[in-house]
Amino acid sequence: MATTDDSMRLSLPTDEEILRELRDGEGQNLPSNVADEIARDAKHVNTRLVHLEDYGLVENIGRGVYRITPLGRLAFDHIDEYSHDTNDEFELMIRRKLGGG
Template identity: 50%
Template sequence: MSIQNQSVMGLDRKEIDDKILNELHEGRNVPSNLADEFGVSRQYIQQRLKLLEAANYVENIGRGVYEIINDPRDERAVDDTRADVSRICHSVRAALTALEDESPNIETCRSELEDALEECDARTSR
């Protein structure tokens, strides 16, 4: 999922920032290598790295070598997982409420619970 112009800690993250983070996730790198990889100027990469550094996402560990220290995309993954878990819990609660109300269609409730559990299993196996 690419984020364009998402404001995080005052930084308008762009697609290039996610590309930089992807490369740094693979290991330390320098602006000239990143510039060559993306077909942009070294100065532009340095500008983006300075902004990412100011947001505490990357660090210049010396001699222009950068590494990732706090990946903002991890925060999105946690938020997405929370939303998924919340949705699954809602489905389970609705099915349980229907069972408590002695719904005449118990098989439907059972099916909904099984679907929710399959989805939960799929999410936790990632």
């Protein structure tokens, strides 16, 4: 999970595309396959997946395979509300929604 020093900073549109692919695809995938599906550089996708994992939006389930988390699904569903200026509020909002509050 992201700390206060490392608040959620999404890289759009790449992070949105990664979350969409994991949500709509097989539900889990390797970074190289995700990169192929969204036509992005594999190294960049891998780097972004590490950040998304730090934020709790995806998880590495072993052998380099990532899947989207419930928090990641919420973030994707509300991605249009995200901006770098309000990233802390966005993170708080999706965490509250996940907690039911």
